[in-house]
Amino acid sequence: MESKQNRYILIGLTVFCILLIGVTAINDQWLAPLRTGVGYVLIPIQSGVNRVGISIYQELSDYGQLKTALEENRRLQSEIDRLIEENNRLTAEQYELQRLRELYDLDQEYMQYEKTAARVIANDSGDWFQVFRVDKGSADGIQVGSNVLAGGGLAGIVTDVGAHYATVRSIIDDSSRVSAMAVQSGETCFVAGDLTLYKDGRLRITNIKKGGDVKEGDRIVTSNISSRFLPGILVGYAVDVSIDSNQLTSSGYLIPAARFNNLQEVLIITDVKETEDLTGE
Amino acid sequence: MKKILINLILIVIAFTIQNCVFPLIPFFSASPNLLLILTFSFGFMGGQRAGMLYGVLAGILLDLFYSGPFGFYTLFYVYVGYVNGICTKYYYEEYITLPLVLSIFNELAYNMYIYVFRFLIRGRLNLFYYLRELVIPETIFTVVTTLFIYRLLLYINRRLTEFESRRDTTIV
Numbered sequence: 250m251e252s253k254q255n256r257y258i259l260i261g262l263t264v265f266c267i268l269l270i271g272v273t274a275i276n277d278q279w280l281a282p283l284r285t286g287v288g289y290v291l292i293p294i295q296s297g298v299n300r301v302g303i304s305i306y307q308e309l310s311d312y313g314q315l316k317t318a319l320e321e322n323r324r325l326q327s328e329i330d331r332l333i334e335e336n337n338r339l340t341a342e343q344y345e346l347q348r349l350r351e352l353y354d355l356d357q358e359y360m361q362y363e364k365t366a367a368r369v370i371a372n373d374s375g376d377w378f379q380v381f382r383v384d385k386g387s388a389d390g391i392q393v394g395s396n397v398l399a400g401g402g403l404a405g406i407v408t409d410v411g412a413h414y415a416t417v418r419s420i421i422d423d424s425s426r427v428s429a430m431a432v433q434s435g436e437t438c439f440v441a442g443d444l445t446l447y448k449d450g451r452l453r454i455t456n457i458k459k460g461g462d463v464k465e466g467d468r469i470v471t472s473n474i475s476s477r478f479l480p481g482i483l484v485g486y487a488v489d490v491s492i493d494s495n496q497l498t499s500s501g502y503l504i505p506a507a508r509f510n511n512l513q514e515v516l517i518i519t520d521v522k523e524t525e526d527l528t529g530e
Numbered sequence: 531m532k533k534i535l536i537n538l539i540l541i542v543i544a545f546t547i548q549n550c551v552f553p554l555i556p557f558f559s560a561s562p563n564l565l566l567i568l569t570f571s572f573g574f575m576g577g578q579r580a581g582m583l584y585g586v587l588a589g590i591l592l593d594l595f596y597s598g599p600f601g602f603y604t605l606f607y608v609y610v611g612y613v614n615g616i617c618t619k620y621y622y623e624e625y626i627t628l629p630l631v632l633s634i635f636n637e638l639a640y641n642m643y644i645y646v647f648r649f650l651i652r653g654r655l656n657l658f659y660y661l662r663e664l665v666i667p668e669t670i671f672t673v674v675t676t677l678f679i680y681r682l683l684l685y686i687n688r689r690l691t692e693f694e695s696r697r698d699t700t701i702v
Contacts, residue, residue: 255578259582262582262604262605270605271599291546291594302550372553373549378648444649445663
């Protein structure tokens with residue numbers, strides 16, 4: 250009798266879940282209040298546990314790193330000297346650039362976006378997905394589609410946002426695809442995450458037109474024609490570009506500029522690329 | 531009632547540890563799936579109904595955390611609770627072999643479920659790579675962790691039962 254009842258419960262739950270999957274696959278906006286509500290309870294726990302974990306981990310690793318830090322300090326000091334020198338030169342060039350820009354009336358500037366810093370409080374536990382959660386949300390101006398930067402390069406995109414949290418899918422996730430271009434030639438391509446390349450620290454570059462000028466070491470940035478990524482953000486550097494077997498396109502690999510192991514702080518751009526508005530006008 | 535509350539707290543703790551602490555540990559290339567261990571243990575120790583209840587709870591937590599179709603994890607965890615609940619008739623304390631075998635099967639089923647519905651349908655055919663690099667390490671970690679977690683759960687379960695029976699006698 251009871252096992253029969255259990256079977257009915259199971260069937261009921263199965264139908265319910267499949268219906269939910271079906272509905273939310275089309276539109277999951279109506280779940281946002283529920284997610285935010287649960288977030289109010291879970292986020293403080295997560296950030297608390299995370300903070301304790303990080304402080305313990307840092308205590309331990311601090312001692313180990315002291316020695317290498319001294320060495321690094323010396324090396325960085327000489328690096329600073331070199332950079333100051335370079336900076337002086339670049340400032341001079343900046344003035345020149347500005348003059349030339351005014352001359353050409355080029356007002357499109359890259360990387361002048363509003364940003365906010367956030368702390369990573371939770372990662373996906375399994376190895377299947379490269380998704381993480383940060384402690385800032387819509388209250389801080391983050392929206393679905395906000396671009397996320399880390400260590401000087403593109404790290405991911407916000408896929409889900411609550412009042413005080415946001416979920417970010419990083420560009421190394423297997424389902425991530427970024428429309429990108431090579432800086433030197435302006436040649437467009439796609440940068441796709443691939444789980445089988447993840448351990449080598451690489452991503453895949455695909456859809457370079459045959460004869461397209463993408464060479465080893467070229468800087469790859471997000472392209473102007475991307476619908477979700479703001480233009481001009483550094484993604485990484487191209488390596489091992491070769492022609493595909495179909496003889497129509499080339500593909501290669503990309504070393505990302507952002508470092509993904511031990512990601513702790515990220516910058517989130519609060520400006521979102523709005524392509525719908527442009528087409529609506 | 532008290533038991534449900536304690537088990538719910540355990541699930542939330544497991545979820546938090548799994549997402550916030552394990553990723554911080556650098557030498558863990560794979561990490562055990564605590565929620566899966568809890569769900570199947572509750573099903574195995576408490577029967578199908580309990581298994582489904584905790585399966586729903588654990589699944590909803592995961593679904594709320596990740597964007598994507600809501601109910602994807604809930605569906606699987608409900609089945610984990612139900613199927614392991616069937617084995618409850620072989621359950622008696624101090625019998626650790628069956629839970630370990632169940633743990634292996636659950637872990638394999640869980641990873642195959644993700645592979646088929648999230649990777650295979652996008653044309654990722656390299657199953658052996660995923661098996662070698664992801665599934666097998668995670669399964670080994672989970673089985674080893676099951677040894678400890680399962681004993682802990684048995685202990686909590688026994689204390690709760692003792693507590694409840696003692697309370698009943700004092701009332702009478």
